[in-house]
Amino acid sequence: MAAGPVDYADVIVVGLGPGGEDAAGRLADAGLDVVGVDERLVGGECPYYGCIPSKIMVRDADLLAEGRRIPGHAGTAMVHPDWHPVARTVREATMDWDDKIAVDRLTGRGVRFLRGTGRLTARDEVTVADGDGNETAIRARRAIVLAVGSEPAVPPVPGLARTPYWTNRDAITAEEPPRSLLVLGGGAIGLELGQAFSRFGTAVTVVEGGPRLLPREEPEAHELLLRVLTEDGLNVHTGAEVGSVEYGDSCGFTMRCARGERFTAQRLLVATGRRTPLAGLGVVAVGVDPDARAIPVDERMRVIAPGGGRPGVWALGDATGKGAFTHVSMYQAELVVRGVLGEGGAPAAYHAVPRVTFTDPEVGAVGLTEAEARQRGLAVRSGFTDLAASSRGYVHQTGNAGFVKVVADMLSGVLVGATAAGPYGGEILGALAVAVHARVPLAVLREQIWAYPTFHRAIGDALKDALAGSPAP
Structure with a gap:
């Protein structure tokens, strides 16, 4: 048991990235006494160092590339890169790496916020150490939620x-x-x-x-x-x-x-x-191997199901190993909130997790790759089409070409994975993500009318390639 003052709360949320902040706020909205703990910026990696500022940099760089494409297409142009507007916009978007607005937003919903490092010191207890080394033990009456995120993994390269x-x-x-x-x-x-x-x-x-x-x-x-x-x-x-x-x-x-x-x-x-250092979190207190790569959870995001008069322990986000994406942590936060409140609902499903790499061209993907599907022993058939073949003039005007690839399980008759690479690849992915998530039959997809001359019509061509010579599933 940690020395120092002891506090109590219905729910303790350790880590206030997108998923942890959302879960803490919603549980407080439901009338629970919630303590949120984070040693860094409330909101997590995404708004300060990840998704948002990096995409500002990427989009501004894309503007330079578009300007350089003007000659030969639309006139003449001279492009002179200037980083200062980019740095200024990033500072503005991150509030100069100040989370006061985020903290006020959270506490305004009734969450008690503690700035410090939280670690499990018992199954029902989290001890928080502030920047001066002072410790406060908090005991949970109802739930502990572990949403600690991840940090850059640095390989052991000599020097x-x-x-x-x-x-x-x-x-x-x-x-x-x-x-x-x-x-x-x-x-x-x-x-x-x-x-x-x-x-x-x-x-x-x-x-x-x-x-x-x-x-x-x-x-x-x-x-x-x-x-x-x-x-x-x-x-x-x-x-x-x-x-x-x-x-x-x-x-x-x-x-x-x-x-x-x-x-x-x-x-x-x-x-x-990226990696999640579990040892410092004290996961051994809830029976988790501190050397594990991720916190093991069930389909309800539970590390330990509530019962026996003791609080349950849930985990969400990067630490669960289900995908280091903001959208995964937000999805899991929904399951955690329902679980803590005893609302039931559908269990977690990860067969259609979308992911986008925001290079130019973008690479959007969902579900399994062809190799992963074959490793699982599925009756795989893939289909491929080059965007240049589906949208000739449009690709020429927008620069880089790309492709759409679909991966079908012919036994079940549905798509199990897909990739859309090219201009707006992440947006094209939306239609494919819906098809994989909802397990839309190939017989339905093959009858879809795709608008011309859009990039997403390449989905139809890829489906035709996958189904060529096969009977209707």
């Missing part, structure tokens, strides 16, 4: 820890674009930020240890982005295992790879994924 490398947070707060930038990691964060900086004049080199960019996605997405990013001026290296990193004030970063490459740059962005 890296001793350097002033960037994570996404440093990149977002940059007042000037670096002259040159090494990006370690070919996932969504690295590619989005790398392409954005490149369009503002930074010499960007992407180094990915695996064989493909966006390794979670279809191989066709890698092929498309490798071509487009290279044409955009980025140097992209895959299969490049990093052996060491060095830094000097005069020469910047030097990265050496196992197969002999040597790369140098003024800055280094580490974008190799």
Whole structure:
């Protein structure tokens, strides 16, 4: 039992990112006494260092690319990049990384907010340590909700820890674009930020240890982005295992790879994924392995179901390992709120989780890739179409081409996955996400009328390719 004062609450929410803040507020709206705990900014990574500010950077970089496409299409134009408006807009959008408005919004709904680090010290108790080291133990009468999010994962590359490398947070707060930038990691964060900086004049080199960019996605997405990013001026290296990193004030970063490459740059962005450090959260108090990659939850988001006069323990967001996306944490918050209030409802389902990489072209995907579907033993048939074939003139005017790929389980007769890569790929994905989520029969989808000359009509062509030569399911 922790020393110091002891408080009580109906519900304790540890972590106030999008999902945790939503759950805390809604439970307080329901009349419960809720304590919300966070050591960082209320609202979490998304509004301050993730989704919102990064998309400001991406969209402003896209404007530069559009301006450079004017010659040969619509007249003449000279584009002069200026980072200062971007940095100013990011500061405004994040309130200069001040969460007062978010805190006031939360407390205005009746949530008691504690700034500090929360850790489980018993199944019904969370101890909060503030910045001065003072501790307060809070005991939950009804529920504890763990919504601690994640932090950048830094690989154990020799020398890296001793350097002033960037994570996404440093990149977002940059007042000037670096002259040159090494990006370690070919996932969504690295590619989005790398392409954005490149369009503002930074010499960007992407180094990915695996064989493909966006390794979670279809191989066709890698092929498309490798071509487009290279044409955009980025140097992209895959299969490049990093052996060491060095830094000097005069020469910047030097990265050496196992197969002999040597790369140098003024800055280094580490974008190799994210992790949730569970040991510091004290999860052992509720029977969870502190070395686990995620907090195990059931289909109701319960770590421990309520019962026996003791509070239940729920978890949501990145820490559950169901997808490090804001929309997943908000979806899970709905289940947690219903569970705590005893309202029942449908259990969690993750067969149609959408994900979008906001590069140019965008890569939107939902459900299983073809490889994942085959690994599950499904009777798979895929369909593919190039956007240039479906919307010839429109693709020409908007720059980069792309594709739509669908993955069907012919036994059940429904789509189990799909990818829309190209201009507005994330928006095209909407129709595919609905089809996968609702398990719309292929027999229905094949009769859909697709507007011309839209990009989404490529969905119809991809479906035709998947169904070619097969009897109607």
